[in-house]
Each structure stands twice: as C-alpha cells, then as structure tokens.
Amino acid sequence: MAPWLTDWRGRFTGRAAALVSPENSAQVAHVVGICARHRIAIVPQGGNSGMVAGATPDDSGEQIIVSLRRMNRIDPIDSETGLLRCEAGVILQNLHEAVARQGRRFPLTLGGKGSATIGGLVSTNAGGTQVLRHGTMRNLIAGIEAILPDGSLYDAMIPLKKDNRGYELKHLLIGGEGTIGIVTAAVVQTVPALLDRCVMWVGVDSPVQAYHLLLFMQARARDRLEGFEILPNRALDAVTQHIPGTRAPLDTAHKWHVLMELVQDDPAQSAPAERASDLLEEAIQSGLMENATLASSEAQADAFWKIRDSIAEAERAAGPALQHDISVPVDAMAKFIELESPVIERQWPGSLTVAFGHMGDGNIHFHVKAPPGVDVSQWHASDAKAITAHVYDRVAAYHGSLSAEHGIGQAKIAEFERLSNPVRIASLRAIKNALDPLGIMNPGKLVPLAKVTMSD
Incomplete structure (x- = not known):
C-alpha cells in the first residue's frame, strides 16, 4: 500500500487498515455498505495525483482506501449525441486515445493526464488548459453514477437537457471531493476532432501586456482560441534546465511568455496558421507583444505544450x-x-x-x-x-x-475555514451531515469539522 499512502507532492503521508480495489459499481456499493454498518471511514482514490492531499488517509490507520483504478471501461461514443460512458478509474490520457480512435476528442487536458482518472477529475471539478473554450469538468459531464454513504446507488446517467426535480445531486458530487459519495462512472461530452491547429509562442514584457493580448485575441478569434497560458521566464528556465529534450522556443530574451492555440474543427473555418499569422502581425503592430513564433509541425506544437505541462515537474526537481x-x-x-x-x-x-x-x-x-x-x-x-x-x-x-x-482536500482546509464566509462553511456542513450522517466519506477533506464546545 505504501505508494498510495503519500500524496503526489510528498507532503502528507497517512496509514490505512486496508486498500480495496473493486471491479464494478456493485462491488463498490458492497464495500461502502460494510463500512457504513461498522462505521469505517473511506478514502476514495483514483490516480493519487491530486495537489491537495484529498485522496490521502489520515495517520490513524483505521481508514480504508477504496481505489477505483480497476474500473477502467470505456463505452463507444454515441454517434448522434457525441456522448460517451466511462468508469471512474479511466485514466485521462487513455480516454483521449479511445475517443480519438473514434474520430472525436475529449476537450480537457492537463499535465497529469497520464495518471489522473475521470473519477478524480469529476470529484475535483478539474480545469486544465482548455477551459477558455470548453469550461471545467462540470461543463463536460452529462451524467453521473455514484455510491452514496449508505451503500445505495445514485444513477443520474441519463443525459436530460431539462430536469427540474429539485436539488441536483449530480452537481454536488462534481467538486465534492468524495465527501458525500464515490463517483463510479460518468457520461462525458466529446467534441469534433480537430482538423488543424496552430500553436504560438509569444514573448511579452509583462502580465499586463499579456492581458491586453488576450483581450485582442478574444475580440477577433474567441470561437477559435482554445488556449492562452502565461508563464515567466523563470519557469521556462527551470523547464529547459531540468526536463530533457526541451528548449526555449524563441531566440530572443523576454521577461514573460504566452502560449496560445488557435484551432479548426469545421471545414468552413480558415486555416489556423493563416489566421494566426494575420493576428500576430496586427498584434505586434499594436504593441501587444515583442516577438513570436508559430509551431511548424505537430511535433513542435507538442514541444511547446510540453514546456507548459512540465513546469510543476521542473520545479519539484529544482x-x-x-x-x-x-x-x-x-x-x-x-x-x-x-x-x-x-x-x-x-x-x-x-x-x-x-x-x-x-x-x-x-x-x-x-x-x-x-x-x-x-x-x-x-x-x-x-x-x-x-x-x-x-x-x-x-x-x-x-x-x-x-x-x-x-x-481543498486536507492541505487547504484550515485556511479555507479561516477565510470563508461562515454561511458557506455552515452550508457545506449541513449538506455533508445530511448525506453522510455517519461521517465516513473522506473525513477531514473539503468540509471543516464543527468545533465542539463544553456545552456540546
């Protein structure tokens, strides 16, 4: 169990009584039912690649880890709706590849795509580098299945466009960090495959200049702009120093850098490289940038994105x-x-x-x-x-x-409580207590415990 007892950043290490790896939702429900009867605390875990120790047990040695990694089935895409059903243990990169083989794509990506799982991404409402055009995980989820704290199955997998039956539990589970249920499957929205893309690396003088460049690009190509990332030269230097095979995209020195991507997913749209060239020429004439280069191949486009995706890894090495x-x-x-x-x-x-x-x-x-x-x-x-x-x-x-x-996980829970409006905290506690009255679902994460007084 040792690899699953420490968070990705190495800051939190716990102990656990057991690690169980169910194969399907029925087995998850059975495990949770046993835990409910015996008041055993559960820590759901996907790829264990989270940044806030949300999937790390405490040091009591009494909690169990429920790993969803074996639940990795991916169904075919519905040809009419573009929707796809997959289980919670599916690794994001594997989903990308499966969707691509069917001629479409899943428009959420991040540096940890090789280990992050769909269940974890749902439970943390992950974002990534394509939020600008496609939104967070919440925007990409059409249906969800979860096991609730009493072991019952919550099935909201039918993708209704309109459903006005009161509180929407699906949206509480999304971003709920496993504190009110274990996500076991989801229906995700895929989008048309890219016909072409153009990735640009731009040198700018300051974040303010980068912001004005963002406004410029959104005003002229909002429907084509899929990525807009900013990073300082310090980050670029760290990557080129610690990540093999990386190099600075520009020969000129700049304090700040912007990584942009324009896409084409409709034959009626103009070629991204042509559009990008026109926009960059206008931008440099308007004083919105200092220098720029366009990726000349898919390999170079991937190399540009590798720099952005490797910043955290490079920093950890540094x-x-x-x-x-x-x-x-x-x-x-x-x-x-x-x-x-x-x-x-x-x-x-x-x-x-x-x-x-x-x-x-x-x-x-x-x-x-x-x-x-x-x-x-x-x-x-x-x-x-x-x-x-x-x-x-x-x-x-x-x-x-x-x-x-x-x-929030356990890494931010104290600061979250310190800085949050008491109404927010009270509402979270009320939801948690109503759905998990035994307090067995991922305790100590997201929801601050109520302080006990002598009168209590």
Missing part, C-alpha cells in the same frame, strides 16, 4: 516550493502577479515567486520557491506557513478563491 492554486477576477490577474510577487520577495528574502497559468479564466498557479540551502522541514513549519497565509489573505482582498481547480 527544490522545495509552495504551490498555490488560486483564482482572481480575470481583469485583476495581471495586477495580482505584478503587485503581489515583489511584496513576498521583499518580506521573505531569498524567496522567488513563479506565477503562471490560465489567463483567460483568472487561474494563477502562484508558486513560491524556498531560499537556497534552507532546512526544508523547518521552512515548511515557519516561513512557508506565513507565506501561504499572506498569499491567501491577498487573494481574499481581490475577492478571489484560494482553490481554482485542485480542490
């Missing part, structure tokens, strides 16, 4: 860092990066900020690298805690969220 998955209003993202980064570097000398992410939806991966040579354990216990609290305080000041797409 040394300890704090990863903050935050969001602010889109029009405030550039301001947040430019104003808040220097404050942290001044207040905690030796620290370096690395802010990158999905500019089109305000999602910043705001990382803070530890000073060279620090004792990692001591740093995490002292400065790291203070830095994280400071970052989340500033996010709150911008009316943002301390979790954009990775969830």
Whole structure:
C-alpha cells in the first residue's frame, strides 16, 4: 500500500487498515455498505495525483482506501449525441486515445493526464488548459453514477437537457471531493476532432501586456482560441534546465511568455496558421507583444505544450516550493502577479515567486520557491506557513478563491475555514451531515469539522 499512502507532492503521508480495489459499481456499493454498518471511514482514490492531499488517509490507520483504478471501461461514443460512458478509474490520457480512435476528442487536458482518472477529475471539478473554450469538468459531464454513504446507488446517467426535480445531486458530487459519495462512472461530452491547429509562442514584457493580448485575441478569434497560458521566464528556465529534450522556443530574451492555440474543427473555418499569422502581425503592430513564433509541425506544437505541462515537474526537481492554486477576477490577474510577487520577495528574502497559468479564466498557479540551502522541514513549519497565509489573505482582498481547480482536500482546509464566509462553511456542513450522517466519506477533506464546545 505504501505508494498510495503519500500524496503526489510528498507532503502528507497517512496509514490505512486496508486498500480495496473493486471491479464494478456493485462491488463498490458492497464495500461502502460494510463500512457504513461498522462505521469505517473511506478514502476514495483514483490516480493519487491530486495537489491537495484529498485522496490521502489520515495517520490513524483505521481508514480504508477504496481505489477505483480497476474500473477502467470505456463505452463507444454515441454517434448522434457525441456522448460517451466511462468508469471512474479511466485514466485521462487513455480516454483521449479511445475517443480519438473514434474520430472525436475529449476537450480537457492537463499535465497529469497520464495518471489522473475521470473519477478524480469529476470529484475535483478539474480545469486544465482548455477551459477558455470548453469550461471545467462540470461543463463536460452529462451524467453521473455514484455510491452514496449508505451503500445505495445514485444513477443520474441519463443525459436530460431539462430536469427540474429539485436539488441536483449530480452537481454536488462534481467538486465534492468524495465527501458525500464515490463517483463510479460518468457520461462525458466529446467534441469534433480537430482538423488543424496552430500553436504560438509569444514573448511579452509583462502580465499586463499579456492581458491586453488576450483581450485582442478574444475580440477577433474567441470561437477559435482554445488556449492562452502565461508563464515567466523563470519557469521556462527551470523547464529547459531540468526536463530533457526541451528548449526555449524563441531566440530572443523576454521577461514573460504566452502560449496560445488557435484551432479548426469545421471545414468552413480558415486555416489556423493563416489566421494566426494575420493576428500576430496586427498584434505586434499594436504593441501587444515583442516577438513570436508559430509551431511548424505537430511535433513542435507538442514541444511547446510540453514546456507548459512540465513546469510543476521542473520545479519539484529544482527544490522545495509552495504551490498555490488560486483564482482572481480575470481583469485583476495581471495586477495580482505584478503587485503581489515583489511584496513576498521583499518580506521573505531569498524567496522567488513563479506565477503562471490560465489567463483567460483568472487561474494563477502562484508558486513560491524556498531560499537556497534552507532546512526544508523547518521552512515548511515557519516561513512557508506565513507565506501561504499572506498569499491567501491577498487573494481574499481581490475577492478571489484560494482553490481554482485542485480542490481543498486536507492541505487547504484550515485556511479555507479561516477565510470563508461562515454561511458557506455552515452550508457545506449541513449538506455533508445530511448525506453522510455517519461521517465516513473522506473525513477531514473539503468540509471543516464543527468545533465542539463544553456545552456540546
């Protein structure tokens, strides 16, 4: 069980009484029923690639891990609707490949696609790099199946366009982090396969310039713009230093970089490379960028995206860092990066900020690298805690969220409670208590426990 007891980042390690790997929903229901009768806490787990320790057991040794990895069946796509049924343990990359073989695509991708599972992506309402055009996982789910905390099967797999029968449990399960049920299957929406794409790497002077470039691109090609990512030169340097086979796309030096993708999925649309060339020429004449290059092949397009997808891996190789998955209003993202980064570097000398992410939806991966040579354990216990609290305080000041797409898990639960409106916390507890009165579903994640007083 050892590989499944520690979270992906290596920050949380627990113990478990057992790990069970059911083969189908009926077996999941049977396991949950036993746990309900004996009040055994359950930790659902998919690829164990989450960023907030949401699938890691506590250190009591009394919880069990329910792994969905064996539940990996993928049904054929419905030719009329484009919908596809798959089980929760399906790995995202395998889904991509299965859908591609049927002439369509599933429009959600992220750096961890080789390990992330559909159940985990549903339970955390994952985003990724294509949210700009297609939305988060919630937008791509047409139906869901789950085992509830008493062992009963919740079947909402029929993809009704209109269903006005009250509270929608499906949407509580999406993003629910396994705290009110275990997602066992989903009906996902596929889209037409790409006929062509053009991936562009652009050098810019600042996040503000990148934001104005985003507005420019959205005004002229919103329906074709599928990706718009921003990253600092620090991130690019880390990738080229630590990830074999990567190199800087531009020969010129730039403080910031933008990765964009224009697509064609309709024969009536113009070729993406032609459209991109026209837009980039207009943009550079308007002072919205410094330099740019277009990927000349699919291999080069993949190489550009590999840089973006490898930032977290490169940072982990480079040394300890704090990863903050935050969001602010889109029009405030550039301001947040430019104003808040220097404050942290001044207040905690030796620290370096690395802010990158999905500019089109305000999602910043705001990382803070530890000073060279620090004792990692001591740093995490002292400065790291203070830095994280400071970052989340500033996010709150911008009316943002301390979790954009990775969830709360156990890593953020204390700060989530500290900074949230009491009404939000009370509502979460009420939902959790109503659906999981025994408190056996992934306890200690997402929903802060109510504080017990002497009068209680």
